[in-house]
Amino acid sequence: MFLLFYGPTWESVYQKSQNELKKVVNYLSLRKLLLNIKKTIFMTFTINKENVPSDKITVHYCRDKEQCNNNIFKLISKVPFTWYLGITYYESLRWNVHIDNIVMCLRISVYKFYELKDIFPTNIVRNIYLSLFQAIFQWHSSMGRSYLESY
Numbered sequence: 313m314f315l316l317f318y319g320p321t322w323e324s325v326y327q328k329s330q331n332e333l334k335k336v337v338n339y340l341s342l343r344k345l346l347l348n349i350k351k352t353i354f355m356t357f358t359i360n361k362e363n364v365p366s367d368k369i370t371v372h373y374c375r376d377k378e379q380c381n382n383n384i385f386k387l388i389s390k391v392p393f394t395w396y397l398g399i400t401y402y403e404s405l406r407w408n409v410h411i412d413n414i415v416m417c418l419r420i421s422v423y424k425f426y427e428l429k430d431i432f433p434t435n436i437v438r439n440i441y442l443s444l445f446q447a448i449f450q451w452h453s454s455m456g457r458s459y460l461e462s463y
Contacts, residue, residue: 314396322356326369329354333371333388347371349386353394355403421445 315332319325337347354369369388393402393409400410425445428437 329369333369337371349388352388353391354388355391355394355401357401357403357405359404417448421448 313336315329315336317325317328317332319328340347349371352371367390369390371386371388393400395401400407400413402409425437425441428440432440
């Protein structure tokens with residue numbers, strides 16, 4: 313699940329995130345589910361680093377915040393970047409981390425093919441490429457094309 317909150321000030325975004333996360337927790341608890349805090353993170357997208365909000369968001373696991381015991385809340389940590397659907401998002405909205413990941417993936421793959429060419433015949437190496445790597449390469453190149461076409 314991916315939630316995006318925006319507003320005119322950091323305080324308004326923080327309040328909105330607290331309210332909406334409470335709705336998500338209530339929705340999940342009605343279905344006897346829990347939010348996995350170990351996998352839950354948040355990011356603040358900003359171009360300038362001034363007045364960036366706190367490093368934690370609190371999720372309360374009770375109906376009334378005032379009646380909450382200190383043991384019934386969890387903290388969600390802030391991260392500088394994350395991966396979602398194969399794309400690396402960085403808090404400054406720059407793509408260098410994502411590009412570095414793609415380059416590393418390509419380097420590792422090219423090296424594997426270099427090693428495989430001495431072990432297997434060409435038709436088997438081609439089948440390995442088509443079954444394992446072609447989809448990854450095409451997806452990354454199509455994402456790059458759509459990004460460039462949008463500008």
